[in-house]
Amino acid sequence: MTTAVAVTRPSSAAGAPALGRVALYGAAAGVLLLAGVSLFVGVADVSPARVLAGDPDAWNMLLLSRLPRTVSILLAGSAMAMCGLVMQMLVRNRFVEPSTIGTTESAGLGLLVVTILAPGMPLVVKMLVAAAFALVGTFVFVRILRSLPLRSVVLVPLVGLMLSGIIGAASTYLAYDADLLQTLSAWMTGDFSGVIAGRYELLWIVGVLTVAVYVVGNHFTVAGLGEEFTTNLGLDYRRTLAVGLVIVSLVTAVVVVVVGGLPFLGLVVPNLVSLLMGDHLRRSLPWVAVLGSGFVLTCDLVGRVVRFPYEIPIGVVVGVVGAALFLFLLLRKPARVG
């Protein structure tokens, strides 16, 4: 009888989701197409024709540089957009994301500290130190929020920006002291041009974490209803919060270590998706992931093409495009800032 049960779902819920799924597959196909284009954009001559002809130089370039770059864009883009959404649910504020609450800055500080104290450490260790710092920074943010007497919609992102500022200032001082200012600035500005085979594989971790968030997505949606709703529904609020913060910190740290900061991504993409289809994570998260990677991919292509053969770091492009998009979102729905 179980098979019969599975197919007799109420007809009312059948029509719209099917259409939504088609649209989602369409968007995903579009992003993959763009990824295909991205493989063949660059200074070195890697054309589809040369690849198909079996040219060893073209194949080398493709496997060592182009493919790792495109894959890491897809992984980092979807994961950072997902992090923004999870943070927004956990903090219950639409205007937060890892780069505005201290997570990204903390990861940067961690990376700086480990570089000064133990420069010879392997990348994995550096990433773990960055993740630990990111976790502490994020917990400090949530801790401050908990003790705020009045928690207004505007105050929450302000507190985050101030905390980011303080952590950033500490990093700048340390970097200045150790003569690493330029290095720090290069780290914090996202850039995929340094991504080659052997230097990006850590990003597969964030791919796994994105899938994990999708699997337990309902927990985060419930947490987004608030502590009392969550308790009423029999879910452990504090544990959900802790798991979410750990995931966000880990993802942010990996992305900072491998490619650097990608600002605004976690604000723009989830807010856009929320406007279109709400915040039921099981439904919206695939969209957030697809549009997040599509957004970063587009920005990366723009950065590579606009001053060809030179490159503009993607952090700059994402910042400019993201800020403009976010301004548009703000002006669009002024009454719904909550």
Added chain:
Amino acid sequence: MIEVTAARKEYGTLRVVDDVDLRLPIGGVTSIIGPNGAGKSTLVSLISRLTLLDAGTITVHGLDVSRAPSRELARRLSVLRQENHLTARLSVRDLVAFGRYPHSAGRLTVEDERHIAEALAYLDLTELGDRFLDELSGGQRQRAFVAMVLCQDTDYVLLDEPLNNLDLSHAVDMMRLLRRAADELGKAVVLVIHDINFASAYSDHIVAMKNGRVVLQGTPEEVIAPEPLRRVFDLDVQVHELDGRRIAVYYD
């Protein structure tokens, strides 16, 4: 049966709930009345484990709310607080479906879908199912929240000031609905309410609180009378019988 034994909650030196003993049998509508600061909302929070007890015990069907697994409690008791500000943008149907969370953890079965459809129909929300909550009026949104706790299908439904922000006709609709939920679905509805005439007209049982204590309780006939009401509110109240209902008049 909900059994509250010597329940206490303190904020600093203030005892908001002061050694309260109370039994709430299953079924019927129970109203908790009393002046501001009497501890009504805190008592509801304690019973529903949203706030932790400082002393005493509270059991729901024998389950100690401080110790029992939260999910098991969520299948017996649901609670709706008065402030329900959501950041997550959800459709009415999504919200109501989350009422099934304690039963199926988000993987909805056919049984769950039936409960969701029934809860939507019960609150006359079927047409609005696909609308987002932030597109609804205050009264509609309040109905959606009540639909969610009904969908949770618990023996006890606790509501903290469900009439807050509702105009007169929506308030009457809400009280009728809660009465029906108690009569037709056999639920025990416990609500905190300020309007004593609503309490009088729709309750089986009234609990009056003052300064963190239960000062008296009984049927509307016993509680809605000049002498008891003076004890609770320090106010001279006349009580008239109109069409078989006891109506308090407290205007000069």
